[in-house]
Amino acid sequence: MNKIITISREFGSGGRELGRRLAEYLGYAYYDKEVISEIAKNTSLSEQYVQQVTEKNQSLLYPITVAQTFCYYDMYAVHQTQKIFSEQEKVLKQMAEKSNCVIVGRCADYILKDYNPFKIFVYSDKQSKIKRCFNKRAKDGEDITEKKIKKFLKNIDKGRSRFYSLYTGQTWGDKLNYDMCINTSNVVIKDIVPHIGDIFK
């Protein structure tokens, strides 16, 4: 069976960078946004729409109670969402069967549980997350303020938590769902990658 490492992460914790560098260090395949592209290709939906459903707007999935009966906000949207979820499972399993790999996000820890992945959760304190986000966005030339970043942090992690909970029935970030949790507060990601990577050698 291939070696699968899944990375779940708080926004701004450097989890994506850790995943990418870990894959490079180990010579494993790396999947992150590639999952979105693959789903979009297979479902003929736009990448933007797939990303929105899997990362941002899960409310479409909730039934709304009206006068003691259940109706759906938009049956077409619900159908599309279910189609995307089902495709996501298929795509992740294909990736897991192809080769050793690192997969960031996408509830891969849960979806691939039969493949016995090593599940990592990456987190850090608020100040480190703000600093990391600020530096990255400022470097990319974005006009950003600390206030905006704080809002991002809150909203994005709220979305991730809701999505994970909805999809898996588990609590996002609960230690028990992961094999290892890594605190990246005041840590330079590239410095810790060889240490983490050697666990898998």
Place this chain on the structure above:
Amino acid sequence: MNKIITISREFGSGGRELGRRLAEYLGYAYYDKEVISEIAKNTSLSEQYVQQVTEKNQSLLYPITVAQTFCYYDMYAVHQTQKIFSEQEKVLKQMAEKSNCVIVGRCADYILKDYNPFKIFVYSDKQSKIKRCFNKRAKDGEDITEKKIKKFLKNIDKGRSRFYSLYTGQTWGDKLNYDMCINTSNVVIKDIVPHIGDIFK
């Protein structure tokens, strides 16, 4: 500065074994019950009493409100408890200054924060903890039942949590207080020690 690794752990998670084997693997000093012995020696209190105060009975520290005034349950006991706490800090700092070391429990992660320790929290799922405890005690020839073990697990971790919170003002087991959290569910401790140990090489 010496390398200090602190291990906090859930009862039955194998954290003590992990700490001991990690110290052996790295050639570091190992401190666990040694802290109790040292405090007892320095305070002329019995090891049993010191252990009780630092592990089991913290209620002596709480002021009791009676008719809008504060009185203490037992001033002598409170004084002894404070003496033990103060000595614990002194002993841990002496150990940290002596050589590289692994320290299990004793709020060392908090007390030694100025020494920049690497803080590990070891945890596992309930079934693994029960199994680990059962096997260990049955091996030691103890007449034990699963029901008794469940009670132990609950009470001991409750005590540790209360002690940690009282002493540090932080939440025991909260990921943010540790650099790394390791899930030992279905894990053979001695098999993971070289992987964890190599992080420090």
